[in-house]
Amino acid sequence: MSLDLPEYLLGGVLYGLGHFIRERDLAGRGVPAEVRAAHRWLTTMSAIGHQTRCDAEESEQDDLIGTAQAAALLGCTERHVRRIQADLDGARPAGRNLVFSRRQVIQYAQARKEHRGVA
Numbered sequence: 001m002s003l004d005l006p007e008y009l010l011g012g013v014l015y016g017l018g019h020f021i022r023e024r025d026l027a028g029r030g031v032p033a034e035v036r037a038a039h040r041w042l043t044t045m046s047a048i049g050h051q052t053r054c055d056a057e058e059s060e061q062d063d064l065i066g067t068a069q070a071a072a073l074l075g076c077t078e079r080h081v082r083r084i085q086a087d088l089d090g091a092r093p094a095g096r097n098l099v100f101s102r103r104q105v106i107q108y109a110q111a112r113k114e115h116r117g118v119a
Contacts, residue, residue, distance in 0.1 A: 011069040015068050015071065017039040017042070018075060020035065040075075043073060043075060043109075063102050064101060064102070066100075067082060070100045073106060074112075081098075085098060088100050
């Protein structure tokens with residue numbers, strides 16, 4: 001199953017859910033299990049959908065994403081993304097906002113999941 005949402009909408013939904021989850025966690029309030037499950041599912045479907053498109057069109061140029069989308073894909077805060085920007089090969093072209101290769105962020109997320117599974 002793939003998502004037919006434009007990437008900017010999916011990024012916004014992932015960001016919103018991630019923000020909601022983080023705020024509830026910080027406040028010590030519970031997060032409904034279905035909200036966490038929806039966030040995990042959307043993140044997974046986003047990564048799978050992107051990989052399928054990349055495999056089908058290898059010549060397609062890798063798109064750049066901002067800190068918010070990287071945070072949504074990684075399931076962390078934007079602040080944490082800025083901390084690990086070197087690991088994600090983040091760049092700040094011509095003094096502008098920080099950008100990342102979507103492919104690099106997804107690969108980092110997968111490696112992190114594999115590492116957690118081993119530990």
